[in-house]
Amino acid sequence: MQRHHRSTVVLLGALVALALTLALGCPKKSEGSTDQPEPADPTGPVARVNGQDIGRAEFTKQMERTRARFQRAGRQIAPALEGRLKDNLIRKMVEEALIAQKAKAEGVTLDAAELEAKLAEHKARFGSDKAFSSFLERTQQSEADVKADLEKNLLRDKLFAKLLAGQEPTEGDAEKYYGENKDKYLQKEQITAQHILLKTDKNTTDAQKKEKLALAKKLTAEAKRQGADFGEIAKRSSEGPTAARGGDLGTFSRGRMVKQFEDAAFAAKAGDIIGPVETQFGYHVIKVNEKIDAKQRTFEEVKDTILTSLKARQKSKATRELLEQLRAQAKIEILEPGVSLDTKKSPLTVDGKPIAPGDLNKLRQEAAAANAKAEALDEEKLEGKGDKESGDTAETSSAPAAKRPE
Incomplete structure (x- = not known):
């Protein structure tokens, strides 16, 4: 059951992250060529990146999934927000196309065995086929959808592993970070x-x-x-x-x-x-x-955790920089009516109310509250332990009146 809690939390967290991205803005039109002709075929592609079409069918499917997530969170999607959601989804799909094109240029490929192993690893995290099937049903996905997402992520990982080879954070970097942030590693x-x-x-x-x-x-x-x-x-x-x-x-x-x-x-x-x-x-x-x-955890105890965190930060920074470069060099055509990658748009609204950057924490809290209300408030939330089927741990608990672990 706790796996179900986690899935819902993860979905709501994705919605809030989406709102954050929208509120903080999308790439400006000046980043590369972003022609926006009038669409000749409403059933045709929603965008084109360096001559590569981004299909409408996949765009429509992902938009429907996003709408369903908002509905499960008890949110009404105002027309202005609908437009911003479309903007952001097409931006995401454009970025995926740019990454795939860069991977091809760098000779980075995936084989079937790699992808199947990644899918098996992902499914194993749910603890059982029943729990995985339940997740697919709740998120309106098929196993093929999950596999496609894993393929994109794995390709991105392999690309950046090649681009960042020899630049990985060292144990010395981790030790320096530990010395500057010891309070983060105080065990309660x-x-x-x-x-x-x-x-x-x-x-x-x-x-x-x-x-x-x-x-x-x-x-x-x-x-x-x-x-x-x-x-x-x-x-x-x-x-x-x-x-x-x-x-x-x-x-x-x-x-x-x-x-x-x-x-x-x-x-x-x-x-x-x-x-x-x-x-x-x-x-x-x-x-x-x-x-x-309570005790201070030693560097040796947390070294691997710190290195993982530093690598993730490095990859995030490298991703931003690479996408800025690729967008500036690309020819990007937006073919979906009313969609723009321009940041100069009306403020993001939820339930008809503008959301300012300072209100984003409130939005996050409201999303968490909606999730808690939607879930059954049983004793497992008090305990912070998962059931045998899910294989979950206390770190995913969202018990009412109890904080998430540090």
Whole structure:
């Protein structure tokens, strides 16, 4: 189920990123030749890049997918925003064509085995064929669509691997970055815990809550008895999805759980059994198995993470610079009516209201809130753990009243 949460979050994140791109502007018309003749055939290509057509069928399919994403986020697409979405999509497709042409010029190619291996790796991240199929259904994609996107990404990766060969960030670069940003690598205090949940919600009557509370007190007393097996009690009595694994919540830091649960758990000592603790999910009996003090992570512990980050930044910068160069040299014809790559357009609007750059954080928060509302608010969000099918981790949790991990 958490994989489903992640997919929805990823989709909403894409919408916000799209809004950011639109608000900050697209390439100016002066970057290369961007002729825009009147379309002779409304079923023909939407653009042409150095003589290569960009097909209308793919453009239409991607626009429909974008509209569906906004609808799932509870957003209405105003006419002005519709136009900007078209602008940005054609810009993206133009850039993909430019990259593909550059890759061909550089002799960069893909073989079928590479692409199939990448597709298999991507599908494996979902944990099961069922989860992958569910993702395709929610995002209105086919496996062929996913494969086509992976092909574009893999070709881009291979192109930049060639262009940046010998320029990769070194261990010395990583060590310098670590020294300048040590605060980013401070590991927070953590605990390892189990719990038993007796669920309540807005439909639970006062009498039912009273019964649940009494049972939670009884289970707390039972768990504290000499020789009691907390895991077995959780398997027998917990009403949450972790019951089958003895209520195991794994290891987590502050900011990962709802406040009432977090405050009680972090105030306890290792080995303590506490409860009942009431949260929006119900009554909890908590066992704290281990407490791990905050510490500064060493350079060796984070070296690989830093190198990965530095490489990603380098690639992002190189991509921007290459696209600027390719656009300046290319002949780009926009054939879709009303579409322009010019930045001098009316402000971006959502639900009919202008979105200024300073309001983009608010837009991001609203998108996250819409996602949370759309998802079932079950105990998995409290726990920050994925189910066996998804293979997900706590880092993708978006529990209400709990922060995403740092």
